[in-house]
Amino acid sequence: RQMLPRVFLSQPLQNGVSRYTCQLKRITLKFCKFRPNSLGAREFIENGDFLEFARANPQVACYLKPRRNRPPVLQAEFANGSVQLARIDSFPAEFVRRWFWLMRGRSGDDLLPLHENLRSFHPSVQGVWTPFTFGRSVGLGDLSDSRHRPMSPSATELIQQLHRLQSARMS
Amino acid sequence: MHLTCPLWVRRIPKIYRNNDPFYLRNLYLQFSFLFRGRSSRCFRLAEQRVIKAFQHMNAMRAVRKDRFKQLCDERIDAACAQHGIPGKMLVDGLGRMNIQLNRKMLQQLAIYEPYSFKSLTDLVKQYHSELGIVPPNAEPPAPVVTRGLLQSPIVPGNRKYYE
Numbered sequence: 001r002q003m004l005p006r007v008f009l010s011q012p013l014q015n016g017v018s019r020y021t022c023q024l025k026r027i028t029l030k031f032c033k034f035r036p037n038s039l040g041a042r043e044f045i046e047n048g049d050f051l052e053f054a055r056a057n058p059q060v061a062c063y064l065k066p067r068r069n070r071p072p073v074l075q076a077e078f079a080n081g082s083v084q085l086a087r088i089d090s091f092p093a094e095f096v097r098r099w100f101w102l103m104r105g106r107s108g109d110d111l112l113p114l115h116e117n118l119r120s121f122h123p124s125v126q127g128v129w130t131p132f133t134f135g136r137s138v139g140l141g142d143l144s145d146s147r148h149r150p151m152s153p154s155a156t157e158l159i160q161q162l163h164r165l166q167s168a169r170m171s
Numbered sequence: 172m173h174l175t176c177p178l179w180v181r182r183i184p185k186i187y188r189n190n191d192p193f194y195l196r197n198l199y200l201q202f203s204f205l206f207r208g209r210s211s212r213c214f215r216l217a218e219q220r221v222i223k224a225f226q227h228m229n230a231m232r233a234v235r236k237d238r239f240k241q242l243c244d245e246r247i248d249a250a251c252a253q254h255g256i257p258g259k260m261l262v263d264g265l266g267r268m269n270i271q272l273n274r275k276m277l278q279q280l281a282i283y284e285p286y287s288f289k290s291l292t293d294l295v296k297q298y299h300s301e302l303g304i305v306p307p308n309a310e311p312p313a314p315v316v317t318r319g320l321l322q323s324p325i326v327p328g329n330r331k332y333y334e
Contacts, residue, residue: 003202003205003221003224003225003228005205123279123283124282124283124284125283125284126283126284126285126286126287127285128282128283128285129250129281129282129283129285133285134253134254134285134289
């Protein structure tokens with residue numbers, strides 16, 4: 001709890017409830033034209049997968065940045081302003097493709113541990129259980145067994161005391 | 172180029188970064204930002220607390236699973252007790268009837284879908300009463316029409332008896 005707080009599953013502005021907008025705005029593929037660890041990235045571009053992604057997602061601005069002597073990196077920028085980096089060092093082209101499509105589905109929120117993998121604002125159709133759902137069969141014991149006693153006697157108890165005193169006096 | 176503020180201020184080449192004390196201390200302070208007091212700000216206090224917190228995290232993983240299982244069992248037990256059967260009887264009975272609901276789902280039903288849960292307990296009571304086992308403290312269940320299917324359910328193995 002102290003190290004990494006857990007969060008509940010959520011989308012920015014309830015994205016997807018009625019309308020869905022792709023949260024990914026810009027994706028940049030930085031790679032080297034020569035070094036072997038960028039081979040997967042180069043193949044991804046040459047096979048036409050990059051163009052396929054760009055055409056299938058007109059809402060995303062796709063950039064290529066060839067950078068000499070640097071390891072390949074995928075940089076995704078989202079609608080909430082966050083930037084996520086994926087190192088694709090020595091990845092095969094298929095893995096690079098999968099990372100692209102993964103970023104397309106993300107909301108840009110930080111990746112934090114979840115309380116639960118599901119979330120619903122209306123989890124119950126029949127009504128959440130209460131002690132009174134099936135009649136008053138739960139949680140109602142005889143209060144005279146209780147260890148919690150009030151300081152002063154109640155009106156009923158006062159009248160009962162008076163009755164006892166009176167009947168003692170009478171008999 | 173995306174550099175954080177400290178990196179802009181201190182343009183230290185990467186080969187020296189591992190030896191620079193700022194980076195060594197930042198490794199721990201990154202994890203201590205939610206701690207109380209100076210342990211969240213001062214490295215010499217944070218280092219000890221962070222190491223201990225990592226140990227706790229590791230140790231708690233198995234314990235957390237056990238505790239949630241226990242909680243789950245308690246909830247099923249309590250919900251069944253309201254209907255007069257023990258929790259184990261419910262889980263066992265449903266298994267025998269080939270109703271594949273695990274404890275997690277039974278717990279969710281008990282909390283959010285109490286009437287469905289009641290109908291499951293009725294089913295289990297019916298199954299047991301057909302076998303002649305009467306759970307103690309149980310009210311007689313709502314009449315469940317079974318046509319013998321609880322004892323010999325239609326599963327792929329005995330489909331030929333029903334065709």
